[in-house]
Amino acid sequence: MTAANLRESVAANRSCPASLLGVLARTDEFWTRLAVAGNPAAGDDLLGDLTHDVEASVRLAVACNLSASVEVISNLLEDTDDRVRRATLAHRQCPTESLIKAAAGTAEDRAAAAGNLDCPGEILAELASDKSRIVAQVALANPAVPARVLVRRASLTCNLMMAANPRTPAETLSALAKDPFADVRRTVARNLFAPPLALKNLASDSDGGVRMSALSHPACWRNLVIEASASKDASLRAAAASNRLCSLEVLLVLAGDDVWQVRRAVASAGRDSLLVRMLGALAGDGHPAVREGLAANLSSNHTLLQQLARDESLRVRAAVAGNRSALPDTLAKLASDEAPVVRRAAAHNDRLPPEAQRRLASDADRLVVTTLARWSTDSDLLFEMLGDGLRRSHIVRRPGPTSTG
Helix, strand or coil, X not given: CCHHHHHHHHHCCCCCCHHHHHHHCCCCCHHHHHHHHHCCCCCHHHHHHHCCCCCHHHHHXXXXXXCCCHHHHHHHCCCCCHHHHHHHHHCCCCCHHHHHHHCCCCHHHHHHHHCCCCCCHHHHHHHCCCCCHHHHHHHHHCCCCCXXXXXXXXXXXXXXXXHHCCXXXXXXXXXXXXXXXXXXXXXXXXXXXXXXXXXXXXXXXXXXXXXXXXXXXXXXXXXXXXXXXXXXXXHHHHHHHHCCCCCHHHHXXXXXXXXXXXXXXXXXXXXXXXXXXXXXXXXXXXXXXXXHHHHHCCCCCHHHHHHHCCCCCHHHHHHHHCCXXXXXXXXXXXXXXXXXXXXXXXXXXXXXXXXXXXXXXXXXXXXXXXXXXXXXXXXXXXXXXXXXXXXXXXXXXXXXXXXXC
């Protein structure tokens, strides 16, 4: 692992102190500046300076940073790189007058404006019927588009956008649920606002993927979920097991299913801790994927997680290491696991104790160290990881970043 890799990872860390980000933004390392530019923790002054960076990709990252202010975005509206300028048009801090102007510009500019969540409704309504299919698709996928324009169309891709839009009216979703293309029907079945009656029909669709999506939907009819749990089709039993409407009695039966994919669906499904305790037998399941599902389940209790932390499968141990419900002691032990993938998962867990984080800061595996650098919330540790050249006292005294362009 090079020092540059480490600096890039720290620069991308959302818990990185502003003073450290300021120093990292002044480096001549492109990837490090790019990481700072995309970091939501970067303040206005820092992002403002990076709008003048010589690299267009760095300015593009600023334009895509959700924390960028109106002033920062306004600085990039006339950028010489079209990618940067169009990214600002899609940003929620883009001035309304700029969106209105873009709506009368090129197809690329219109598409960028059509994707802006704060684009005025009347403009979005016009863009939803744009002569460019791409522009219309982007507008139809925007949750801010007026509901009156969300009506079924002859275009497959436009219908797909509307099927996924949470603002699409129930009557339109019901019509799209009968679309000849399975991709459209499947997308309707995944829309959280799909009408129950449409889900009832989709639960018996000719396409297996559509049926699975409908049966997994939280608004699916309970009796359909129960019926699916007894289906000869293992994929439908798994879909039923993943639905919170599935009863305790049915889940306990499915926990002993012959097909491991069904048992994994039971083990993975988010439930209360009482149910997971009753499913504790799955911790000794013969298939590692089932144990992995239980290990990743946030409702798994400490006893189960401690048992799974000793599992022979590194994937299972890694799932425990990444579980925020695991006890600090359990995570600390996994941070010393012989398998690097387990230690990486622990390095990503913000519940990892400070002493374990400090051990991982000098781990032999470079990905463990860079993962920790990217996700640790210990600002003191981040300073220490970058070495003597970036001591806190030195950073605080340094002047702010200067423009490179």
